[in-house]
Amino acid sequence: MATATLELQGIEKSFGRNHVLRGIDLSLPAGCVTVLMGANGAGKSTLVKVICGHHQPDGGRMRLAGRDFRPRSASEALASGVVTVHQSIDDGVIPDLDVASNLMLDRFTGRGARLWVRDRALRRMAAEVAGAMGITVDMGARVAELPLAERQMIAIARAMARAPRVLILDEPTSALSAAEAERLFALVERLKGQGVAILYISHRMSDIRRIADRIVTMRDGAVSGLFESQPLDIEGAVTAMLGHRMTEVDIEARSGAAxxxxxxxxxxxxxxxxxxxxxxxxxxxxxxxxxxxxxxxxxxxxxxxxxxxxxxxxxxxxxxxxxxxxxxxxxxxxxxxxxxxxxxxxxxxxxxxxxxxxxxxxxxxxxxxxxxxxxxxxxxxxxxxxxxxxxxxxxxxxxxxxxxxxxxxxxxxxxxxxxxxxxxxxxxxxxxxxxxxxxxxxxxxxxxxxxxxxxxxxxxxxxxxxxxxxxxxxxxxxxxxxxxxxxxxxxxxxxxxxx
Amino acid sequence: MMRAEAVTDFAIRYGFLILLAGLVVFFAFAAPGFATPRSAVFVFQSVAITGILALGVTCTLVVGGFDLSIGAVATSALMLSAYSMVILEHPAIVAVALCLGMGALVGLVNGLLIVTFRVPDLLATLGMMFLLIGLQRIPTQGNSIATGMALADGTVAEGRFAEAFLWIGRHRFDLVIERLVPVPVVIFILIAVMIWLFLGHTRHGRLMYAIGSNERAAALAGAPVSAYKIGAYVISGITAAIGGILLAARLGRGDIASGNNLLLDSVAAALIGFAVLGAARPNAFGTAAGALFVGILLQGMTMMNAPYYTQDFVKGAVLVVALVFTFYLSSRRGSAARR
Incomplete structure (x- = not known):
């Protein structure tokens, strides 16, 4: 196993009296897909938001490539190479702009950005980025007109334009068809080959089987299981995620009347x-x-x-x-x-x-x-x-x-x-x-x-x-x-x- | 901490009414003759028509809409009643019925444009406003209508404003003092009470507020959303027509230039009403209080010899203060409560 790119130790986070994260330890090795599983309210999304700088942790520390990592905002996390693609795709793209502008958007906001936009140069650079990711879309197409999967690819490609070290994908296939998902997996594999540490959040068993190198499960704000020996014990992971094979609520099934x-x-x-x-x-x-x-x-x-x-x-x-x-x-x-x-x-x-x-x-x-x-x-x-x-x-x-x-x-x-x-x-x-x-x-x-x-x-x-x-x-x-x-x-x- | 919150809360709830009372007391001392029954009635009379229009627009604000056409509906009713009596020689009752029907029809069309054809409310009623302003001038080739006016074919108009019609605008009821309360004031108070009861205390009003607050939730709870929205515009159209009838009855002629300020004044009254009792939403009591507030301020200033051209400035200033009151203070209260 390669060395960990991102390491979390004892991350704590509360909202008011609600203790959401209770000491999370997690490491993401380079060139490896770590799948994070957890039921609703287990704290997955809060954990993601802490990593991507949206929330500040109340306790614990994070290290990125061996150095202290404490992003105070989402843009700071981005600048350090931690990139997140959120569940709702349209947060990651600007639907009314064309593909090239979407891919190169960060060039407009960065320090020293030029006043004039040169469309031809923009498209050339965008095509390079897209090519590196195996995306073949017309650079002049409006993103809103593309199918969901393409939009998702572009959101990811946009993230990749920054050459990230850590990529977080939050339920990326929840809106994709099987064929579309397959293209996404190919992309993830390619990034994995480039040594990116990937945190992949999903409930879909087929996704997990297809792509996971290791599985981390969360329950009630804590890590409840780590599975990394091949073949992966998915059933065990589900149990660890739910915390019980059966529910804790005792239900006597009634068969009902008329x-x-x-x-x-x-x-x-x-x-x-x-x-x-x-x-x-x-x-x-x-x-x-x-x-x-x-x-x-x-x-x-x-x-x-x-x-x-x-x-x-x-x-x-x-x-x-x-x-x-x-x-x-x-x-x-x-x-x-x-x-x-x-x-x-x-x-x-x-x-x-x-x-x-x-x-x-x-x-x-x-x-x-x-x-x-x-x-x-x-x-x-x-x-x-x-x-x-x-x-x-x-x-x-x-x-x-x-x-x-x-x-x-x-x-x-x-x-x-x-x-x-x-x-x-x-x-x-x-x-x-x-x-x-x-x-x-x-x-x-x-x-x-x-x-x-x-x-x-x-x-x-x-x-x-x-x-x-x-x-x-x-x-x-x-x-x-x-x-x-x-x-x-x-x-x-x-x-x-x-x- | 608790104290500060209680003070803010008190200020939001009663600040506007206290300001209103303070204004009355101030003018009572500063302007001789202000604190008399006749002066009070004059204030009511000056705000009666805008107040009635404002109550209608309140209904559309409640369902989350807006009616910009009320001013034009009122002036159309003014012209229509004059045309009906002077040129078509109808009796008063027909003229009134025509105006009310026209108001209801315009409201219905507004509602259908917004609900069925999905035109945004501001744009639909803006279009309607334009249309009516133009339409009301066509039958008379852009002229005002007065008794005995010359017609296009060279003859003189035979009809005249019916006595019964003028009664609506000019009669004064005795109340302790002889000939004190004019009919429009009575109608204003009646409509205010009716709209207040309807919006605040019937299930229809409650559903309309629900639609304005979360239309989807109201629909999923089984409320007939489209019907209520259209209904709100019909109410707004009818009240605007009533305002126009009162104006015509007071003027006694179909004056093309009257009612220019009706829209802005009544919208201002409805928006000022948000601030009354800390409601932070459209409400009939607030609208009536808002209209009176403006009326008292203008009456007092006039009696203290402030020039007429400062009036719009004063109204605007009151409106801005009221809006800050509503949105800034009550948003602070909201966030405090959520903590």
Whole structure:
């Protein structure tokens, strides 16, 4: 093994009372791909942000090529040769400029940059950079018009134009097709050959198998495992990442009573396999899968935001094909949407108004709102879910993320429903709130069918009676909680093990 | 630390109202004749029309929109009512109905442009403003309309402003003192109370605030977002038309040059309203208070013999101070609360 290019010792980081990184030791050898695995909230992204100078660590130290490394800003880290390509690609490129300008952008901002831009020279230099990376794109094309994979390549190429020593890739394939991902891997291999130390963050088992030289797992802000003997023990790594083979939450899988929702040959998007699925009264289903597996599409179809390509859904035996959100609500189908800041929270409102938003009619007489009843209902839910606040009149934005999410979930538990859909309900939620939410969902499950859409396996294991795996728009596996073969589950999620 | 925060909080909540009270007390002593019922009514009368327009624009601000066409709707209503009575010889009730219908129609078109055709609100209503300013001049070839005016074909207009119509603008109710309160003031107060109840205390108002704050979340909670947005522009169009009717009834002629300042004055009142009671968002009470604030300031200054041409400067200064009040202070309060 080569010497470590970047070495981290005892890195600590807290946000308020939230201790996110608890003494991380990590070394990245040159010419080697280190894969970092960790569940949501394990501290991966915070660690990346510390390395790339976005956050300053509270304790511990970093050494880059044997010298002390403490970047005070992202540009300082860049200047030292630590380059990060973030998850959302468009942060790494400027869509409205052409490829050449994107690749050479840093030449415009650097000290001694010239006033006049000479397009021809710019394109020549850009073509050299691109050529060195094996990228063949028209240097004059606008980046916005390129496919996702090309944009990703350009983001990386732009990073490489600085001749980095450390390259951090944060879930780079999450938006790429298999063929596109293959081109990315070829690029990573080439960089590896040039002696760059690479930190690769991913959940995709196929990626990890394809590219990892070693695996580091993180859990609850600490490194929980290091795997570097070939062949890599991926199953062991998953266990180390989750911290347990099974979930710590004891779930007695219930099989549910009468069927509430039945899907018959439902095709969620063109070209996908038809789905058949039954969700029963009192049962909590988890639908899991990667980004683009079709689970969000399924949720949107059931909530009237999207139409299926073919097939049908039955709700209590009657066809359910809502044309609008209001139609879905009228049938008793409620949904907690993903990304609460964009889709759920009304920032100007207090807790009570936020919670009662869909049911204002029930909280008003002759159109006039009955504020006391709103507050009483909110106070009850605050109690039941353990929402930390002073009163139902607190502005919603004064709450922590986990408590905001509890309010958003309480919103849809105020009234009984037949089918409750929760799309990534644990996104940006700390572990304590996550457990509270999971427990409450299960405790109130009687009288309806519940479907939780989650990308993370451990979240599914914590809440569901049955786990459905989706891949490329099709259901590829069903597991009863308590008897889950984790290896098989992981393989199905990544699309292996599918005949 | 706690004390400083409490002081900031108090200042944000009551600062503007205290300033308003202080202004009244100051003028009461400094300007003889200011603290009389007649003077108070005069203040109300001077802000009634802009206040009504401002209440309409408040509704569009609540859903996260903006209506630049209100001034033009008001002057169009002014011209339309005059045209209807003087040239078409309609009775007052028809003229009023035509104006209200025109206001509602313009609001509907604005709403459809914004919701269905996805034209940004400022641009759609700016376009509508232009269109109306031009349109209202076409029937009279750009002339004002007055009783007995000469028409293009050489004849003289036979119609006249109906008494009932002029009553709307000129009648004064007795209140303790004889002939004290003019009709427009009563209408202003009525509309203010109605909009205040509607926005603040009905579920429709609450949903409109939700739409203005996070449209997507409101839609996913089942609110009919498009209908509410269009509705807000219709309300704005109707209130603007009411303002135009009152103006016509007061002037008694279809004066082409009237109402130039209506748009700016009413938008200013609505924005000043953000600062009242620390709401930091559009609200009917604040809008009415904002309109009164400007009215009191101008009335007091006029009585102290400040020249008329300083008025816009004063309004602008009040607006800027109110905006700083709203956005700077309440953002500080917000960040303090989040800590």
């Amino acid at each position: 069927p509430v929702l039945e899907l018959e040959g439902l095709v969620v998007r063109p070209g996908a396999q038809p789905i058949g699925l039954t969700a029963r009264d009192g049962e909590v289903l988890a639908v899991t899968g990667l980004l683009g597996s079709g689970k969000s599409a399924l949720a949107e179809i059931l909530f009237g935001l999207r139409r299926p390509v073919a097939g049908r859904a039955l709700l209590d035996g009657r066809p359910h094909a809502p044309q609008s959100v209001r139609a879905a609500l009228a049938r008793g189908v409620f949904m907690v949407p993903r990304d609460r800041a964009a889709n759920a929270v009304v920032p100007d409102f207090d807790i009570a108004d936020n919670m009662t938003l869909p049911f204002l009619r029930a909280f008003s007489r002759a159109g006039f709102l009955l504020a006391r009843r709103q507050r009483a209902a909110a106070a009850r839910k605050i109690d039941e879910l353990g929402i930390v606040c002073q009163s139902p009149g607190d502005p919603i934005l004064t709450l922590s993320g986990g408590n905001q999410q509890k309010v958003m979930i309480a919103r849809w538990l105020l009234r009984p429903c037949r089918l409750l859909l929760l799309d990534e309900p644990f996104q940006g939620v700390d572990i304590g709130a996550r457990r509270d939410i999971g427990r409450h969902i299960r405790a109130t499950a009687a009288g309806r069918a519940t479907i939780v859409f989650v990308a993370e396996i451990d979240e599914a294991l914590e809440v569901a009676d049955r786990i459905i795996v989706m891949h490329e728009g099709a259901v590829v596996g069903t597991h009863v909680n308590g008897r889950v073969d984790l290896g098989r589950l992981v393989a199905q999620i990544s699309g292996e093990g599918v005949a």
